[in-house]
Amino acid sequence: MKRYLALILLGTIFGAVLMNIYLSRRMDELYISREKLKVNLYETEERLKKMEAQWQSHRTALIKEVSIQFHRPLDDQFLELALRQQILKLTQNLVGEEVETIPYPLVVHLLDQRIVEADGKHFRLTVKTVIIAEKLTYVLDHVPQMGQNDDEP
Amino acid sequence: MGRLLDTLTINAFIAFGVILGGTLIGSLGAVFMGQAPGHSMLELAGKLKIWALVTAMGGTFDTIRAIEEGFLGWQVGTLAKQLLLILSAFLGAHAGYLLVLHLTGGRMR
Incomplete structure (x- = not known):
């Protein structure tokens, strides 16, 4: 077996x-x-x-730069530069924010209908277009505000 | 002389069997473990060659000691006998290796 x-x-x-x-x-x-x-x-x-x-x-792209464009260029280039500088100061904090997570209404309302002083003159800004990207672009319109100049009594 | 020839033949066949058996049965194990059988056959044949020599001679130390005594004592007969034993074992092992080589269609290492 x-x-x-x-x-x-x-x-x-x-x-x-x-x-x-x-x-x-x-x-x-x-x-x-x-x-x-x-x-x-x-x-x-x-x-x-x-x-x-x-x-x-x-x-997770970040905002690296803020670009300001005017819908109607100002006649006075120095004034335009001063206004641009004032606006850039306001938008400084947006640099470094994430493009995806930034609150979009805040980006618009940061400048829309805002009165900004430049070279002793006041301008009411209107946001026409915002392009939110790594280079944040504002297209703004400006209306001079009469009677709000600091020089005036 | 007749006895020496018997020993030489048996040695050669032992070495041949060690290579053939070890390789063929060992490759079955390789198949069970998911390895390539042909490749493992060649690997085993190469590795087992030296062990086949040792097995055929029944342990290396006796042979080496005999070679030493033959060499130091000028016993040419003993020396030649041991060398012939090693040679026959080697021939058997190499024949087994060549057989496996042709079975698997591989190239010589």
């Missing part, structure tokens, strides 16, 4: 060895293709991680 069991076991091993030899080349090819696919997967995952990181950093 034990002899038969041993023979069966030997036959099984012999059969497995023969099958192994017969299939070894095909299994080797499959193994190599699996390894290649692993490498490809790794490369793709790494590329995806980098792209996701880039996308993430792109998402």
